[in-house]
Amino acid sequence: MNIGVIGAGSIGLLVSYYLGREHQVHVYVNREEQKDGLSRNGITCLPKEDPTSVQAHLTNEGYHNHDVLIVTVKQSHLDDVLVTDLPDGTPVLFLQNGMGHVEKVQTACDVPWVGVVEHGALKMGDTEVHHTGKGKIAIASIAPDERITETAASLNTNDFPIEFHEDYYDMLSSKLVVNTVINPLTALFGLKNGSILTNPYINELAEKLCEEACSVLERSFSYEWNRLQKIADNTKANQSSMLKDIIEGRRTEIDAISGYIIEKGGHPVPYHRFIVKAIHALEAENRRDL
Numbered sequence: 001m002n003i004g005v006i007g008a009g010s011i012g013l014l015v016s017y018y019l020g021r022e023h024q025v026h027v028y029v030n031r032e033e034q035k036d037g038l039s040r041n042g043i044t045c046l047p048k049e050d051p052t053s054v055q056a057h058l059t060n061e062g063y064h065n066h067d068v069l070i071v072t073v074k075q076s077h078l079d080d081v082l083v084t085d086l087p088d089g090t091p092v093l094f095l096q097n098g099m100g101h102v103e104k105v106q107t108a109c110d111v112p113w114v115g116v117v118e119h120g121a122l123k124m125g126d127t128e129v130h131h132t133g134k135g136k137i138a139i140a141s142i143a144p145d146e147r148i149t150e151t152a153a154s155l156n157t158n159d160f161p162i163e164f165h166e167d168y169y170d171m172l173s174s175k176l177v178v179n180t181v182i183n184p185l186t187a188l189f190g191l192k193n194g195s196i197l198t199n200p201y202i203n204e205l206a207e208k209l210c211e212e213a214c215s216v217l218e219r220s221f222s223y224e225w226n227r228l229q230k231i232a233d234n235t236k237a238n239q240s241s242m243l244k245d246i247i248e249g250r251r252t253e254i255d256a257i258s259g260y261i262i263e264k265g266g267h268p269v270p271y272h273r274f275i276v277k278a279i280h281a282l283e284a285e286n287r288r289d290l
């Protein structure tokens with residue numbers, strides 16, 4: 001397949017590396033320096049050895065024709081991508097955490113697909129990513145689109161599983177529960193994901209946040225709480241993406257994640273109200289790109 005990937009941070013590099021081994025991948029980046037590096041060196045993914053070759057372009061030069069375009073920028077940069085001329089008729093797959101983007105991507109492009117990433121990835125440089133946790137990517141179409149099953153089957157490999165999910169809301173909301181609990185708590189306390197299980201006070205706060213999210217999203221608390229604890233255990237040595245944003249002085253995705261639970265409303269969510277303010281307070285202290 002011919003694939004376009006917008007953004008070459010942790011997830012963009014990871015996706016381009018694996019897909020580039022079997023398909024033709026074009027990567028769209030913001031910076032000339034990164035474009036030159038990718039054209040020259042391809043992408044290296046630790047702990048693997050051989051780099052993958054990709055074609056690199058600047059986002060503001062416009063898009064080529066692709067079978068699918070994959071958007072891997074953070075929620076805070078999504079609006080910059082949505083105002084570019086996304087091609088009509090081409091499926092655009094959005095891989096952001098959270099659900100704050102669902103409404104706006106439907107307005108901005110005519111074939112929006114969404115996905116959830118269960119890998120851990122850390123950008124080490126403009127052309128190098130560390131695959132810190134192996135998982136899978138699930139993808140779903142917001143409106144019915146028969147191309148998605150075939151695309152998932154073509155992209156899927158044992159080494160980098162990509163699965164089709166029937167129900168986008170079910171897929172995104174289940175991941176949202178995980179992110180609305182693990183991400184802000186680890187960011188607030190500056191601890192790795194395992195602290196959700198090992199610190200009894202954090203575990204109690206996690207349970208409260210999980211209860212609130214499940215009642216708003218109408219999901220089974222016992223199912224999601226079990227699943228969340230398994231994910232915290234599987235990723236116990238990871239820093240969550242929100243903790244990384246705080247450490248690096250970047251804006252977090254708190255509004256698209258926990259803010260979505262508050263906005264959706266219908267139930268009192270005092271723990272979410274507290275955690276959103278707490279993360280904004282940390283952002284304000286660390287501000288560099290606010």
Ligand SMILES: NC(=O)C1=CN([C@@H]2O[C@H](COP(=O)(O)OP(=O)(O)OC[C@H]3O[C@@H](n4cnc5c(N)ncnc54)[C@H](OP(=O)(O)O)[C@@H]3O)[C@@H](O)[C@H]2O)C=CC1
Pocket residue numbers: 006007008009010011012028029030031059072073074075077080081095096097117118119120121122123241253
């Ligand atoms: N990393 C992880 O392990 C996981 C991440 N996710 C989710 O995946 C999404 C992406 O996260 P992640 O890869 O970690 O984020 P990063 O910050 O590592 O990467 C985002 C990239 O987008 C680039 N970018 C921003 N605006 C544009 C633009 N207009 N055109 C082209 N490129 C642009 C940035 O470029 P520049 O550097 O030049 O600013 C940066 O390289 C997030 O929603 C995150 O929550 C989900 C699960 C795990």
Ligand SMILES: CC(C)(CO)C(=O)C(=O)O
Pocket residue numbers: 097120178179182183193231235238239240241242
């Ligand atoms: C699952 C989890 C919490 C893994 O770190 C994640 O998705 C993130 O950090 O954004």
